[in-house]
Amino acid sequence: MTTGRHPRPTMPSARPDGMDLPATRLQIEAVVWRGPIAESRHRFQAAVCTPEGTVVAGTEAAGMTTTFRSAAKPFQLLPLVERGHAVRMGFDDETLALMAASHTGSRYHVERVAAVLARLGLSAGDLACGYHEPLDPDSAARVRMHPQERSALYNNCSGKHAGMLALAQAEGWPTAGYERAEHPVQQLMRRTVAEMCGLAPEEVAVGVDGCSVSVFGLPLTGMARAFARLASAREAAPASAPVGERERALARIRDAMLAFPRATGGAGRLSTELMERTRGRLVAKGGAEGLECLGLPAAGLGVALKCEDGQSRGLAPALVGVLERIEGLPAGELERLADLRTTTLRNHAGLEVGRLTAEVRVTGDGAGSAA
16 A cells, blocks of 8 residues: 555646547546545546557546556466467366466365366475465365465465466476566566557566566556457457457457356455356456456457555445446446445444445546557
């Protein structure tokens, strides 16, 4: 979470990098109300893009650079699928969904990751992600009672790491050190994420993620563009419009996430909830520090939403508000998300003491542009 105050940026006529403002300019805040008192405010930046990079809607800092965190996972998985390794190694769609997951550490997730590692001739000791307490309450209770069972399998990124180990094996690269930025796996990840976001690899900053692999710094517009491409990908097309291996691979990853949203997250995860409720109308993947990204297949759009202070508690109300503003879903689908628009706050005695809502305003019209 950031500390200190950040001045509100003024509204320029164009961004310093030459990219015009979004066609529809938004202002997004989540407000915490304690009774009639506005107690806290969380400000968001957002970008809504087409696969070509046109910014059709967004906030005044839609091009802000931040970390992609776990929202990058579908694209970190892409080389394993695109290069044909997933087929050759016999990974089904449920396994691919797990490799794109930020899971809860439930028994279901842990056992499936362990099965992937066993197929590779590896074990939990080969995972570089480390251990953290599982979000799944049953698993959390179990490892507290049996601390000797703690392992990296419970890390919410263990599926992604299993996929990276599979990629290293398939390419003939060493599995040791696969998490390091200089390893061929991480170098390939950086190139692939950059290409999906419409950037050159050297334009993507690299740090170390919570699970020890590379984390990428890039504009929200690039993230939104990548999710628009994920949403719009086709597995097959008429002979007059052939589909390449990358598009087929993207379509398979998207369809796997939509078919197995519980593998991709789990109970209580916003991304899972969004995909289950909308029944294939959107593909979602969140990341740490208040990030959520969506792809809308019917509209051919991608959305990247970031809470500036890194809090996640206002993400659901803000995201539903953005979807309403851009008419990203049919009215009937939006109705299924209506209860996410407001979060009820209760105190330790269980009394309702407030609510969290989102304010999403249209502040002006500008010219669309390529990200």
